[in-house]
Amino acid sequence: MQHCFESHMVITRKPHRCWGCGRRFWKGAHLEVVEGVNDGQFWRCYYCSICRETMSHWHWNDLECIDYGDVKWNDERAWEEAEQVVKERRLKGSG
Numbered sequence: 670m671q672h673c674f675e676s677h678m679v680i681t682r683k684p685h686r687c688w689g690c691g692r693r694f695w696k697g698a699h700l701e702v703v704e705g706v707n708d709g710q711f712w713r714c715y716y717c718s719i720c721r722e723t724m725s726h727w728h729w730n731d732l733e734c735i736d737y738g739d740v741k742w743n744d745e746r747a748w749e750e751a752e753q754v755v756k757e758r759r760l761k762g763s764g
């Protein structure tokens with residue numbers, strides 16, 4: 670089956686939870702929206718920068734298979750390492 674989804678960055682206008690780690694973000698957060706269609710069902714979820722960084726190290730990108738909270742709880746250590754990367758990047762002012 671062909672998976673089709675696309676993603677883009679948004680500044681949220683409403684509070685959202687990150688699908689990958691379950692953290693809550695208030696409006697004005699920079700999140701990645703991933704949306705697609707699977708078996709005729711439209712779906713959309715939001716990922717924070719830490720989850721995106723975590724997933725960038727994965728060898729697969731089948732985003733439809735991720736359960737709620739999986740990005741963090743699958744491998745909490747990897748997620749915490751990604752958190753450091755994101756923080757350092759933010760301190761350097763490049764994202």
Ligand SMILES: [Zn+2]
Nearest residue numbers: 687690717720
């Ligand atoms: Zn997250």
